[in-house]
Amino acid sequence: MERLLDIKNLHVGFRVFEGHLRVLNGVCLDVKEGERVGLVGETGCGKTTTVKSILRVLPMPPARIGGGEIDYNGRDILKMSRREMTALRRHELTAIFQDPLQSLNPVFTIGTQLRDIVKDSAIGRGRRLSRREVESRCLGALRETGMPDPERIMTNYPVQLSGGMRQRVCIAEALSTNANLMLADEPTTNLDVTIQDQILRKLDELVEEKGVSVVMITHSMGVVRDLTERVNIMYAGSILETGATRSLLESPKHPYTRGLMASVPKLTGEGVSEGIPGRIPSYLDPPSGCRFHPRCEHRMDVCETESPPFFDITDVHRAACYLYRGET
Amino acid sequence: MSDTTILTIEHLVKHFPTKMGVVRAVDDISFDIAEGDTLGLVGESGSGKTTTAQCVVGIYPPTSGRIVFEGTPIGVAFKRRPKELKRKIRIVFQDPGSSLNPKRTIKQILSVPLRVHGMETDRKRLAMMSQLLETVELPPAEYLYKYPQAIGGGEKQMVAIARALATNPRFVVLDEPTSALDVSVQGKIINLLMRLADELELTYLFITHDLSLMRNVATRVSIMYLGELCEIARTDEFFQSPMHPYTKMLLSSIPVVTEEEESLKPKKIVSQGEIPSPVNVPPGCSFHLRCPERLPICSEVDPEMTALGNGRVVRCHLFPGG
Amino acid sequence: MRREERLRDLRATLALKRRGLARGWYRFSRNPLSVLGLAVLVLIVFAAILAPYITPYPEHANPYTNFGDASRPPSTTHFFGTDRVGRDIFSRVIFGYRFSLTIGAVVLGIGVAPGIILGLIAGYHQGTWIETVIMRITDVFLAVPPLVLALAITAMLTPNLMNQMMAIALVWWPWYARLVFALASSLRNEYFVREAELTGAGKLHIMFKEILPNCLAPVLTKMTLDMGIVILLGATLSFIGLGVQPPKPGLGTMVAEGAKRLPGEWWGTIFPALAIVVVILAFNLVGDGLRDVFAVEEV
Numbered sequence: 001m002e003r004l005l006d007i008k009n010l011h012v013g014f015r016v017f018e019g020h021l022r023v024l025n026g027v028c029l030d031v032k033e034g035e036r037v038g039l040v041g042e043t044g045c046g047k048t049t050t051v052k053s054i055l056r057v058l059p060m061p062p063a064r065i066g067g068g069e070i071d072y073n074g075r076d077i078l079k080m081s082r083r084e085m086t087a088l089r090r091h092e093l094t095a096i097f098q099d100p101l102q103s104l105n106p107v108f109t110i111g112t113q114l115r116d117i118v119k120d121s122a123i124g125r126g127r128r129l130s131r132r133e134v135e136s137r138c139l140g141a142l143r144e145t146g147m148p149d150p151e152r153i154m155t156n157y158p159v160q161l162s163g164g165m166r167q168r169v170c171i172a173e174a175l176s177t178n179a180n181l182m183l184a185d186e187p188t189t190n191l192d193v194t195i196q197d198q199i200l201r202k203l204d205e206l207v208e209e210k211g212v213s214v215v216m217i218t219h220s221m222g223v224v225r226d227l228t229e230r231v232n233i234m235y236a237g238s239i240l241e242t243g244a245t246r247s248l249l250e251s252p253k254h255p256y257t258r259g260l261m262a263s264v265p266k267l268t269g270e271g272v273s274e275g276i277p278g279r280i281p282s283y284l285d286p287p288s289g290c291r292f293h294p295r296c297e298h299r300m301d302v303c304e305t306e307s308p309p310f311f312d313i314t315d316v317h318r319a320a321c322y323l324y325r326g327e328t
Numbered sequence: 329m330s331d332t333t334i335l336t337i338e339h340l341v342k343h344f345p346t347k348m349g350v351v352r353a354v355d356d357i358s359f360d361i362a363e364g365d366t367l368g369l370v371g372e373s374g375s376g377k378t379t380t381a382q383c384v385v386g387i388y389p390p391t392s393g394r395i396v397f398e399g400t401p402i403g404v405a406f407k408r409r410p411k412e413l414k415r416k417i418r419i420v421f422q423d424p425g426s427s428l429n430p431k432r433t434i435k436q437i438l439s440v441p442l443r444v445h446g447m448e449t450d451r452k453r454l455a456m457m458s459q460l461l462e463t464v465e466l467p468p469a470e471y472l473y474k475y476p477q478a479i480g481g482g483e484k485q486m487v488a489i490a491r492a493l494a495t496n497p498r499f500v501v502l503d504e505p506t507s508a509l510d511v512s513v514q515g516k517i518i519n520l521l522m523r524l525a526d527e528l529e530l531t532y533l534f535i536t537h538d539l540s541l542m543r544n545v546a547t548r549v550s551i552m553y554l555g556e557l558c559e560i561a562r563t564d565e566f567f568q569s570p571m572h573p574y575t576k577m578l579l580s581s582i583p584v585v586t587e588e589e590e591s592l593k594p595k596k597i598v599s600q601g602e603i604p605s606p607v608n609v610p611p612g613c614s615f616h617l618r619c620p621e622r623l624p625i626c627s628e629v630d631p632e633m634t635a636l637g638n639g640r641v642v643r644c645h646l647f648p649g650g
Numbered sequence: 651m652r653r654e655e656r657l658r659d660l661r662a663t664l665a666l667k668r669r670g671l672a673r674g675w676y677r678f679s680r681n682p683l684s685v686l687g688l689a690v691l692v693l694i695v696f697a698a699i700l701a702p703y704i705t706p707y708p709e710h711a712n713p714y715t716n717f718g719d720a721s722r723p724p725s726t727t728h729f730f731g732t733d734r735v736g737r738d739i740f741s742r743v744i745f746g747y748r749f750s751l752t753i754g755a756v757v758l759g760i761g762v763a764p765g766i767i768l769g770l771i772a773g774y775h776q777g778t779w780i781e782t783v784i785m786r787i788t789d790v791f792l793a794v795p796p797l798v799l800a801l802a803i804t805a806m807l808t809p810n811l812m813n814q815m816m817a818i819a820l821v822w823w824p825w826y827a828r829l830v831f832a833l834a835s836s837l838r839n840e841y842f843v844r845e846a847e848l849t850g851a852g853k854l855h856i857m858f859k860e861i862l863p864n865c866l867a868p869v870l871t872k873m874t875l876d877m878g879i880v881i882l883l884g885a886t887l888s889f890i891g892l893g894v895q896p897p898k899p900g901l902g903t904m905v906a907e908g909a910k911r912l913p914g915e916w917w918g919t920i921f922p923a924l925a926i927v928v929v930i931l932a933f934n935l936v937g938d939g940l941r942d943v944f945a946v947e948e949v
Contacts, residue, residue: 017676042510043481162602163373192372193537194599197581201598219510222583249585263511265518265540267567267582267589272544275515279480385848406848414850427841431863433666437842444850451652454659473662495849 004073004213005031005054005181011066012046012053014283021283023049025237025291026068026307029215031181036207036214038224038245041234042260044280047217050234051183053078054215055093056085072181090124094179098186100166104158110169111154114138114176121177141172146202164195168202175206182207185217200227221264225249230316233257236281236291242310243317254319255296290321298323334499334531335361335384340393342379349607353379355555355614356393358633359641366525366532368546368563370539370578374606376555377535381501384533385419397499415445418492422504424484428476434461434487435472441494460490464520482513489517493524501533506541518545539582540589543567548639551575554614555606557633560641570594571642573621613645621646677943684939690932698747705741713897721915731917733907739917742899743925749900750929753815753884754877760819762873765826766865770857772827773834785831791824800887809892811884811900818883822876829872833865867944874937878930885926901926 012024024046031037041047052058054070056077070077072088080088097103105113118137122129129137142150145168158166167187174182187203188196204227207214216228224231224245231248233241233256241254252258259276278295281287287294293303302308302322311324342354354376361367371377382388384395386406395403402413421427428437438457447453458468464486476484485505492500502521506514522545525532536542542549543563550560551574559572570576577597584590601618604610610617616626625645633643679685702708706727716736724731730739772784800817807813837843838861846856885902887893894900896907901922908918 017673042512162605164602192603193539193578194372194581195603197583198599220583221511221585225585226583250587260512261585263515264585265514265538265544266586267540267543267584267592269543269564269567272515272518272541274519276512387844387848411850414848419845419848421841421845423841427845429842429860429864431866432859433663435663436859440846440851440855441849451655454655469662473666475666491845 002033002073003030003071004033004035005029005215006069006071007050007054008069008071010050010053010068010070012049012058013064013066014062015064016062019284022066022286023237023283024053024066025286027234027238028310029232029239029242031213031215033180034211034213035230036216036228038228038231039215039217039234040219040221040224040231042219042280044236045234046237047234048185051095051185051215051217054183055089055095056080087124090121091177092180093183094174094177094181095183095185096167096170096174096187098189100163100170101158103170104166106158108157109154110156110158110161111138114141114154114169114173117173118176137176138172141176142169144175144206145169145172146198147172162195163191164199167191167199171199171203171206175210175212178210180213182212182214183217184214186219187216188223189218189220196223203227221249221261233260236286237283238291238307239320240292241317241319241321243313247314248317253313253317253324254321255298255323256292257319259295332363333360334363334398335533336394336396337380337384338394338396340380340383340395341391342376342383342388343391346607351606352555352609353606354383354390355609357552357555357557359550359557359560361531361533363531364525364529365547366534366545368542368549369533369535369552370537370542370549371552372537372578372603374554374603375552376606377552378503380552381419381503381533381535385417385501386414411445415495416498417501418495418497418499419501419503420485420488420492420505423508424481424488425476425508427488428484430476432475433472434474434476434479437476437487438472438491438494441491445495456494460494461487463493463524464490465516466490480513481509482517485509485517486520489521489524493528496528497530499531499533501535503535504537505534507536507538514541521545539567539579540584551578554604554609556614556630556643557641558615558643560639562639565638565640567592571647572644573597573619573646574615577618577620674943677945678939681939681942683935684942687932687935687939690928691936694747694929694932695751697744698751701741701744701748705738705744707738707741708745710737710741711745711899721911723915724917730921731915733904733918734911734915739904739921742904743901743922746899746901746904746922746925747929749811749888749894749898750881750884750926753811753818754880756815757819757822757880758873758876760815761822762826762869765823766830766862766869768823769827769830770834770862770865773831774838774853774857774861776835776838781831781835784827788824788827788831791821792828794821796821796883797886800883800892804892809895811894814884814887814893818880822880825876826869826872829868830865833868834861837861837864871937871940871944874933874940878933878937881933882926882930 007027007029010024010027014021014023027050029039039047039050054077065078072092077088115134115138118134119129138154139150142153147153147165147168188199191199200223216224218224228245230243231245232239233254235256241248241252241257249261252261262273263275265272276295281291289305290303290308293299296303300322308320308322310318310320312318313324338358339356340354341356344351344353357380369377369380383390386409389405390403393403394401397417402409406414435457438460439453442453442456447456457472461468461471466483466486471479506517524530534546546563548560549563549566551558551572553574558574567579570579576594577599580594580597581599582593584593597620599618612627613630616622619626623645631643631645633641634647635641697704714737719732719736720734722728722732728738728740730743732738768784768788772781775781796818799821800814803813803817843856843860846860884893888900888902889906894903896903904922905919908915908922911918
């Protein structure tokens with residue numbers, strides 16, 4: 001199957017007062033058509049920077065691309081012209097973010113915003129829609145996300161809706177452009193558990209139906225387990241482990257992933273582990289070689305000098321760790 | 329865990345009159361907390377769990393009902409509480425980013441409770457602060473002279489805990505203490521809190537929406553919905569044999585990470601509908617509109633709390649009172 | 651033991667402040683225009699302070715006539731030319747800056763502090779009668795245009811710089827009260843303020859130690875930008891004859907004197923006017939830079 005998105009060895013840094021932050025350190029991530037891929041990592045690991053790099057919305061003066069490519073359907077996003085990028089954002093890529101209040105303009109009704117998006121995406125494809133067509137598409141999109149009474153929602157302002165409903169609106173907006181790749185950055189972190197459950201199920205249904213590829217970014221292993229087929233574990237700017245979600249979560253291989261899985265409180269009630277000793281490294285002066293090595297109890301000499309490449313564990317599971325060097 | 333009750337809530341009601349109607353944040357709840365216990369309080373938006381905590385701590389005075397601490401009624405706002413009470417009941421807030429003043433150093437932040445509660449000299453305070461920071465495993469020489477922005481979320485929360493402990497309290501309200509933190513940091517903080525509860529003989533009111541965390545932290549769990557209590561039970565009973573339909577719905581919605589846990593969840597109850605706003609509480613049982621097991625009586629009459637022995641309490645027509 | 655501890659404490663605290671200043675300067679210096687503004691400002695301030703020593707004709711700032719040298723265009727001996735009574739305009743402009751800077755410093759010095767204090771009190775007591783009283787009084791003062799008030803006051807008293815400064819200061823404080831009120835009333839509900847209250851800290855502590863430090867950034871930025879506005883106001887008053895009285899070399903006064911001789915002897919008006927523009931621009935650029943310094947960076 002074709003790789004829709006292929007991030008190859010991406011390096012991104014930021015220039016700040018204290019020096020140069022080397023954030024993304026050779027990120028490799030791919031998404032095939034119709035696939036749902038998770039990107040799991042903790043605060044500061046670089047997940048949002050990666051998303052912003054794909055969308056090319058990083059503020060370029062402090063940020064700098066230090067190398068690598070982001071291929072979309074074979075073409076490097078980083079080298080695209082502004083016009084190509086606009087077309088890409090209009091028709092191919094779509095995103096939903098953590099706080100719908102920030103994604104929705106508070107001074108316009110839902111209807112105004114949704115209509116704008118529907119019209120814009122149609123015009124981009126060279127079609128002009130009649131007012132009735134636009135309206136029916138908007139209502140359809142809202143109905144699909146499980147909104148009761150879409151006609152009334154169209155007349156509401158974002159602040160009049162609950163968190164869950166706002167996020168449904170964002171999903172409706174995202175899917176109404178018929179994009180091929182959705183980037184979902186912690187879409188349900190702010191929501192209540194039962195609402196989160198509803199929304200994630202609905203999102204799952206919709207992307208399956210429409211064949212949209214998804215990169216689901218989250219810090220929650222539980223969410224990724226239910227929603228993705230493959231998952232990437234990210235730490236300090238690079239992917240440490242990647243593989244089929246369920247099997248990776250049942251038997252994690254990389255010491256970081258293991259530590260992470262052990263830290264998640266379990267319903268079995270076995271107590272809470274002490275977490276992973278140490279702190280996330282500073283991007284100003286990151287550890288040499290494998291960035292996790294200072295915190296790793298299995299570290300070897302080579303871990304300090306050279307950054308490990310991916311080693312295959314099975315044909316659907318790889319880890320960037322010298323512990324698995326022999327397996328290749 | 330002793331048998332002395334340290335905190336009693338009796339028919340606590342807290343309503344907020346607003347332009348859009350009365351927000352019935354807390355609508356007649358009652359429970360006890362025994363000394364040394366950790367009572368978990370679980371609920372979604374509008375459940376009233378935060379407001380309950382705020383009434384206990386004194387941010388708001390109750391609209392009606394009693395709060396009794398160590399035998400003395402304390403149901404007034406903090407302005408009218410004696411200083412000694414402010415020393416004994418402390419709170420750790422959810423968001424470490426906003427519970428520490430970004431323009432003050434850790435040293436200045438920690439000195440406030442110390443100064444208010446009697447430590448006059450700079451020297452005594454410095455010694456105490458160093459001790460507090462060491463208790464939460466943050467080297468004082470390094471951390472006293474930093475601003476909150478210079479330290480990570482987990483460390484900020486440690487400072488918030490150190491600040492709460494600065495007055496030698498008896499009772500600490502923990503309002504989602506680790507919800508804003510990464511899971512790899514959470515463990516350290518939770519274990520620290522548990523250890524401190526033992527060493528310093530503290531009682532906790534632990535609020536979180538993370539049921540998996542609750543499973544490992546609380547001795548008893550209580551669940552609230554739209555201002556009312558649905559169920560209170562010992563932790564193992566709560567998770568292994570939940571009784572209230574809302575409890576079952578919530579438990580079945582938790583995202584878990586292993587097959588083993590999946591098998592421990594109650595049968596999947598698909599939650600439908602939005603959580604109503606506390607301005608518009610449905611008649612009868614507040615949960616009936618979303619309840620998969622509702623009976624005709626549920627839309628008319630609000631059920632009473634029924635005690636089922638062993639400290640177990642449920643509020644549901646499925647378990648009529650005895 | 652005691653002294654050693656104290657020293658260590660002091661040293662650590664100082665190191666922290668120094669680092670903060672260094673970081674502030676870094677952010678400020680990212681913008682070359684702000685640095686330029688600062689440089690110009692520093693130059694003007696020094697020139698104004700050292701005016702008697704560095705200007706070529708310091709005595710021309712006092713009553714002086716030399717009709718032989720009158721109305722000369724700019725030259726190497728008189729950079730800005732001479733006015734109609736023979737005084738060197740360049741020297742007078744430098745002395746003129748003294749008045750401008752003084753009026754800015756005095757007005758802000760008098761007006762800002764009361765404004766901040768009232769805003770803090772009102773913000774902390776938001777929702778109570780205290781807030782209502784303070785903010786309504788503020789509203790009343792805000793409704794009065796500074797220029798009109800200054801005119802009215804001068805109509806009653808003698809026109810001179812001191813009275814003008816008092817008049818303007820009287821209507822300047824409400825802006826700060828309002829600014830600080832807005833900040834304080836939202837900060838008031840922050841967790842760290844609640845925490846201090848719950849601990850039992852007193853109101854004074856909360857207002858001045860918890861809330862105020864978080865208000866300083868916008869206040870300082872506004873003060874810098876206000877300097878320009880106040881200077882312009884002072885120059886305007888002098889221009890219409892109410893501020894600095896001739897023969898004193900107020901910048902606005904000089905513009906007025908020279909205006910009668912436009913366009914022929916343009917140097918009499920243009921140079922003082924440019925001087926006003928330059929100092930205001932410099933303050934604005936510095937204000938912009940300050941805004942960058944205080945902006946919270948998001949990466």
